[in-house]
Each structure stands twice: as C-alpha cells, then as structure tokens.
Amino acid sequence: MGGVTLLRNKFGKLAVSTLAGAMLMVTAACGGGTDSGTAASPEASKSGLKVGLAFDVGGRGDKSFNDSAYAGLERAQKELGAEIKDLSPAGDGSNRGALLEQLAQAGYNPIIGIGFAYEADVKKVAAEYPDLQFAIVDSGSSGPNVTGLTFAEHQGSYLAGVAAALKSKSGHIGFVGGVKGALIEKFEAGFVAGAKATKPDIKIASEYLAPEGQFDGFKAPEKGKAEAEKMFQDGVDIVYHAAGDSGVGVFQATVEANKNGGGKWAIGVDSDQALTIKEADQQKIIMTSMLKRVDNGVYEFIKAFKDGAKGGQTVAYDLKVDGVGLSTTGDHISDVQAKVDEAKAKIVSGEITVPDKP
Numbered sequence: 001m002g003g004v005t006l007l008r009n010k011f012g013k014l015a016v017s018t019l020a021g022a023m024l025m026v027t028a029a030c031g032g033g034t035d036s037g038t039a040a041s042p043e044a045s046k047s048g049l050k051v052g053l054a055f056d057v058g059g060r061g062d063k064s065f066n067d068s069a070y071a072g073l074e075r076a077q078k079e080l081g082a083e084i085k086d087l088s089p090a091g092d093g094s095n096r097g098a099l100l101e102q103l104a105q106a107g108y109n110p111i112i113g114i115g116f117a118y119e120a121d122v123k124k125v126a127a128e129y130p131d132l133q134f135a136i137v138d139s140g141s142s143g144p145n146v147t148g149l150t151f152a153e154h155q156g157s158y159l160a161g162v163a164a165a166l167k168s169k170s171g172h173i174g175f176v177g178g179v180k181g182a183l184i185e186k187f188e189a190g191f192v193a194g195a196k197a198t199k200p201d202i203k204i205a206s207e208y209l210a211p212e213g214q215f216d217g218f219k220a221p222e223k224g225k226a227e228a229e230k231m232f233q234d235g236v237d238i239v240y241h242a243a244g245d246s247g248v249g250v251f252q253a254t255v256e257a258n259k260n261g262g263g264k265w266a267i268g269v270d271s272d273q274a275l276t277i278k279e280a281d282q283q284k285i286i287m288t289s290m291l292k293r294v295d296n297g298v299y300e301f302i303k304a305f306k307d308g309a310k311g312g313q314t315v316a317y318d319l320k321v322d323g324v325g326l327s328t329t330g331d332h333i334s335d336v337q338a339k340v341d342e343a344k345a346k347i348v349s350g351e352i353t354v355p356d357k358p
Contacts, residue, residue, distance in 0.1 A: 049082040051302055052108030054099040056115035057215040059088030062245040063276040064269060065294065069114045069137065071271075072298030079299075080306055093215050097121035104129045110305045112298060113137070116183050117215065122146060133311050135301050137294055138183055140314040148314035149297040153183070154190030154356040155347055156290045156324030157240070160267050161194025162343045163288055163326065164238045165202050166336040169263055174205040174231040176224055176250055178243035179217040184208070186356045187242035187269070187290070193355050194343065205231050206358070209246055217246060224249030232257040232264060238287065240267035247273070251282040258285060265332075270294065272327040289327040293317060320348050 053073050055066045076082040085108060087099045096118055103111045104125060109132045113122045116138040123142040126134040133145050140148035164173045175191050177184040188206055195202050207227045210217025217223070224246035228239050232253060239254065241247040247269060254266040268274065268289030277283055297317060317323020326333065326340060333340065346352040 049080060049306055050108045051076055051082045051084050052103030052106070052111040053084070053086045054096065054103065054113050054118065055086060055088045056117065056218070057089060057091070057093045058219040058245045060086060063273060064244050064247060064271050066114060067276060068271045068292065068294040069298050072295035075295070075299045076302040080303060082302065091216065093117055097125060100125040104132055109133060110135060110302065112301070133305055137297065141312055144312045145310070147301060147311040149301065150314060150316050151292050152316065152318035152324050153292060154186040154354045155319045156292065156326065157187045157190030158194035158347065158354045159326050159340050159343055160240055160288065160290045161191040162198045162340050163333050163336055164240060164267060165195040165198035166339055167265065167287060167333065168202065168238050170235050170237040171199070171201070172203040172205070172235045172237065174228070174236040174239040176227050176239060176241040176243050177206070177208040178246050179210045179212065179215055180208040181212040184242050185358050189355045189358045191240055192358065198339070205234065205236055209243060218244030220246045221249035221252070225253045228253035237263055238265045238267065242269045251277065251285065254285040255281045272329055274327065274329040286330065287332045291325045291327055293323050319344055
C-alpha cells in the first residue's frame with residue numbers, strides 16, 4: 001500500500017493527494033439493487049468520462065452518508081462533464097459485488113464503492129478488471145488499481161462531544177449507532193472522549209440499533225426513534241447519531257421530546273443535516289452535524305483520475321485537511337465555538353490524541 005501526500009491546492013487549503021498525482025478515491029457502501037439511472041452533462045460526450053458509483057445500504061436519499069457521496073458525483077457531472085451512473089444495493093446489501101460487475105461491464109471507469117462493506121467485493125472485482133480504476137470509502141487500498149478513502153470520524157466526533165458536554169443542561173447525553181462494528185465505534189469513541197475531557201462527570205448513554213454485519217440498522221428510523229425516546233425519558237438532553245437513515249428517527253424523537261418541555265437537541269452526521277433534512281421542525285432541533293466530507297473525497301478522486309492519476313494509495317481525511325468537522329447552520333453552537341476550536345487546534349497539533357475505539 002502506498003503513502004499519502006498532503007498538498008496545497010490553488011485556493012491555499014490543504015488537499016490530499018496520492019504519490020501518483022492528485023488522486024483521491026472514495027469507498028462506497030452499496031445501496032439496494034436499484035438503478036438510479038445514467039445521466040450525462042452537455043460536456044460528457046467531449047470529456048469521455050464515465051463514472052459509476054455503488055451506494056451503501058439505504059441508497060440515495062438517506063440525507064446523510066450516501067447523499068454526501070452523491071453530491072460529489074453530481075459535482076463531477078457539472079464541473080468535469082462526467083457521465084454518471086449510480087446503483088443502490090438490495091436491502092441486505094447481498095448484491096454489492098454484482099453492482100460493481102454491472103458497472104465494470106458497462107464500461108464505467110472509475111468505479112466507486114461507498115462504505116467499508118464493499119471491501120471484499122472491490123478487491124475481487126478490481127482484480128478481475130485491472131485496466132479499470134476503483135475507489136472505496138472507509139477502507140484502505142487493496143490493489144494497484146484501488147484507492148482507499150478514509151476519514152478521521154473519531155476526531156470530528158470528539159468535537160461533537162465537546163459541544164454536547166458544554167451545551168447539555170442535564171449533564172446526560174447519548175449516542176445512537178446504526179450497526180455495531182469498528183467503523184461506527186470510532187464515532188462513539190471520539191464523542192465519549194470529547195465529552196469526558198470537557199466534563200469528566202458527564203453521563204453518556206450508548207446504544208446500537210443492530211449487531212455487526214446486520215446493515216439494516218442504517219435504515220430503520222423506527223428503531224432510531226425508539227432508542228432516542230428511551231434516552232430522553234432517562235434524562236438525556238442531547239443525542240448524537242451515527243446511524244444513516246435511522247437518524248431520521250432520532251430527529252423525530254427529539255421534536256416530540258421538546259413538546260414536553262423543550263431543551264432537547266440532536267446532532268446529525270456525515271452531511272449538514274440541518275440543510276439536507278426538509279422537515280422544518282426537525283431542522284430546528286439539529287444542534288450541529290459532524291461533517292464527513294465524502295462529497296469532497298468522491299469529487300477529488302474523480303478529478304484526479306481525469307488528470308491521469310492511478311490508484312494503489314490510501315488517502316486520509318482528518319481535521320488537518322478539514323476532512324471532518326462540525327457544521328454551524330442555525331448558529332446553535334456559537335456560544336461554545338471558541339472551546340470547540342481550541343480542541344480542534346490541540347488535535348491538529350498532536351497535543352490531543354483521540355481514541356478510535358470505545
């Protein structure tokens with residue numbers, strides 16, 4: 001596996017690049033067997049760029065992880081003249097490999113898998129199609145034509161924990177994870193560490209909606225709502241979710257909890273969910289969101305591919321390159337922003353090392 005290089009882009013910000021050039025690849029977690037169609041921009045015929053993307057379980061429309069990836073794909077269509085095709089997996093994700101094969105046979109290159117669950121399938125299909133380039137989000141490179149895109153979710157979640165601890169009135173906050181496993185545990189670990197570092201005596205409830213390997217935990221809003229309701233009943237006043245589409249249930253529970261006295265908040269994940277959620281009552285209770293810039297990763301990988309870069313690298317998006325962070329929509333955390341920024345600076349400098357396991 002190759003190294004990771006950090007470069008400054010023309011805007012003066014740190015950008016991540018492979019040793020081969022500016023190549024950034026995104027790992028995809030497939031959705032559910034659904035073909036969302038092929039689209040081409042007016043410039044697509046000139047560019048000859050055909051990009052295929054396979055979503056994670058839940059597919060496009062989850063207002064979180066998958067939608068962030070799609071935003072990067074759409075940007076490539078608009079700015080790079082790419083013809084794009086996105087596919088969603090079956091509900092249990094069992095046809096991930098078939099989706100990648102379908103895109104490869106249709107001549108799409110590069111092909112992006114969204115989510116760590118694509119790891120084995122991307123490795124297999126990439127070996128079968130050595131002349132194509134692949135990317136996977138949330139997993140490392142597994143071959144010379146595979147680019148891994150990884151994110152420091154624990155670092156961004158640490159900042160969410162700092163904000164939650166400072167904003168909590170009850171001294172009791174909660175975390176809802178979609179599926180038990182190493183990736184989502186990174187969110188929990190960072191959140192707990194940030195909260196405890198800010199207020200050592202704070203109480204933190206943590207629950208998962210599904211055991212490891214049962215990916216329906218990412219698309220079960222009713223389960224997310226039930227867990228959040230229990231937490232609010234137990235005195236929690238802020239709930240952070242890393243549960244994909246199930247997070248909508250957390251937002252619904254927060255809205256209802258505020259009807260009985262107010263002061264309850266939810267923290268979104270991956271996208272700025274105060275913007276992606278359309279329901280006005282839910283927008284109002286999203287205190288902040290932990291941003292995971294999958295959109296940038298997808299776009300930059302496609303752009304680098306167009307410029308001639310090759311795979312074989314793993315690209316890391318952390319706080320140093322603003323690959324993760326907190327949203328400020330609604331101006332709900334402005335009163336604690338200075339403390340959040342202080343924590344960020346200490347993580348970037350290395351003064352704080354954030355754990356990635358609970």
